Amino acid sequence: MMEAAATSGAYWLRLIVGLVIVLIFSQLNALFLVWLERKVAGHIQVRLGPMEVGPHGLLQTIVDGIKLVGKELITPARADRKLFVIAPVLVFMPVLVAFLVLPFGPKLIIRDMNVGLLLIFAFSTFSVLAILVGGWASNNKYALLGAIRSVAQAVAYEIPLLLSVMSVVLMVNSFRFSELVMAQQRVWFVFLQPVAALIYFICATAETNRAPFDIPEAESELVAGFHTEYSGMRFGLFFLAEYTNMFIVCAVATSLFFGGWHGPFGFSFKIPGVVWFLAKTYVLLYVLMWFRWTFPRVRFDQLMNFSWKVLIPLSMLNLVITALVLKLI
């Protein structure tokens, strides 16, 4: 699916089939992740998690989704109607776009754009805007505070995220995902750029509003979060968008640092690339979930200080050193 030379029927067919598969996959993935989170949480907390619906509770999310769809959609009386309704949609849109460029396998990229990596980060800013819109439109002091904090957090952690990613891009000289993954055939970048990998993962946790950086949606803090006023499937959309976002940041981490569709040191043991990719992504997702149920929450000012005073200087330093080393080699 690289640089389509002709607008042949086969090209369009592959495009459409790819889009449909991606849509289905993203929904199934979100459902699966919700179940996985509940199971991981349960087992870490010395209990079992959902067990009733389906074998080991596998159908729990579907049933919960049906329940959510059936709930009444309440709009607060003095909320800004149009913005209130559009916010959940706005938050879900960019995450779907990101699926277009993810390198699932050597021939399984829907559109291997030459600015693939940049596309994902450009669109992820939209979800921050959507959170702000949702918090503002709710006409609720608490929701607005949560939204404001979320925006501050997202802006602060976006910078070290991009700087750490830039270190990898400098090494490969391209934003194209297929080239980024191909460059890791022998050695994964996590060994060449450990600091960047660490910073990326921390920032990814903060960008997706996951614990320990989950103040914007914290239940036990003073502010109940930006999605306080949302009920029914609108809340469901925020929820699903968060899990899909988690998948995307982990998929990007896999592609940039953990070799994408390659096996370790280039040996694939006859297992198809897409299986390697998904396996690595899900391991990273498990680590993300592990964080949530282990660590307490970071206080908001400590969170901001950490980003501005620790992560940004560190990632800048890493970038400069990478550039120097590349120049000298």
Add this chain to the structure above:
Amino acid sequence: MAEQFPQPAQQQLYSLNLGPQHPSTHGVLRVLLTLDGEYILEADPIIGYGHRGHEKMGENRTYLQFMPNASRMDYLSGLLYNHGFCLAVEKLAGIEPPERAKYIRVICAELNRISSHLLWFGTFLMDLGAFTPFLYCFDDRENILDILDRVSGSRLTYSYCRFGGVARDVDDVFIEQTRAFIKRLRSRWPDYHNLVTKNVIFIHRVRDVGIIDKDLARRFGVTGPNLRAAGVAFDMRKVEPYEVYDRFDFEIPTGSKGDALDRYRVRLEEMEQSCRIIEQALDQMPDGPYRQERVRLKVKPPRGEVYFAFESARGQTAYYLVSDGSPYPYRVHVRVPSFGNLQCLTEVLKETLVADAIAILGSIDIVVPEIDR
């Protein structure tokens, strides 16, 4: 705090309610905060949502009929309150329980103290955002509740102690289960320390937060682990020993700075000291009667009063009983530790961040129903 409700004087100040319905507040508590951005300028706790009139009830019930009321005030230290009430009435009426009963009561009281601290530990961390320790603590706490349930019949609000002893004797299974529990709890300390105490995020959230120093504690009548964290080794079990506490070898853990981290450490250490007390009590417990037989159900203490203070899980609690010679008390007043502990927040919460308010509230360990009575 001169006005009824603080009105924001400028545009930048605004009032925010913390509670009364909120997953964080421990009981039905409402704190009216006047905020300047993220900083708290004034904090006014508003209580009374759970006022049930226990003291008025005390005047209309016999001493035995009032006994269930005692546990309902601080339901997390129900057995400690029940124990304290029995001791107060025994002192007033001149009843002396047998030795075995004293040891049984001390063991059960210390088990109750451990269960209260375990619950505090879990909820404190849940307030900070760590959901897992809550379940570990409840797992441990279930063991205590099972032990006490087996011997007293209740899991939370106990009326196990009676004037002159306890309601039922304990058997070998109780002793075995208690010893097994102590062993299990001690094996959990490394888990708790690894998961929480050594966690950098946790330490940064509680170190130097909500400092209650000795002078502040004295001015507001703060007692219990909050006072001990400030450096004052004041524990009623050592200062005015009652029952058989003077026969045990245990320490009073103290802190130095009085911040939330010290309060956390003091409570964790106290659980270990309670384990020591229980072990020694189990070793020293004699055989014999578990209840004094000659005590009437309708106790009629002579005219007079008694002010009996003991150490509950939250601090120094006292029963002030005034008797007019009839089976009904003339006055029952309960001095509860959470009263002073909560009141000191009017000063501690000033000039702190809103995010810290939750951490501070959690660290002082209040149970609002005992303030409301």
Add this chain to the structure above:
Amino acid sequence: MAAKDDALRRIQELLGPGAIKADPEFRTGVSHIVACPKESLVAVMEIFNACGFYLESLTGLDFQDTLELVYHVNTYEPRARTAVRVLCPHDGEVPSLTGVFASAFWQEREAWEFYGVRFSGHPDLRHLLLPDDADFYPLRKDFGTVHAYRKREEVYG
């Protein structure tokens, strides 16, 4: 011991010899009882405050002939608890201790709302446990169900 003895000595100087009764056996949970007139209350409490005591509890007692306020102060030594007893008429006034002990803010609010004793000088005397519009004093013996309403000498002799 030192703080308590020091405080009691100074109070004896202030109030005279008959005001303090000792209970060395600690039978009722206090080591000394100070019978204090309303006017000297603040002075007595300032002595206690200077000696490092804290206000442990404030209780009201309703008798037919008088209302009594019992202040229990304590310090961090064994058996140091002292009771300061103040008599005041129903619907009377007692000077407030908010300038001495910070815990008096809430203690006095509670005593006022349950007994109707006004504390003069309290900056913020409003309801603490009862609803804001309560216009009754529940712990008085003429409210609700009451078992016995006695004169003070029937209880204390």
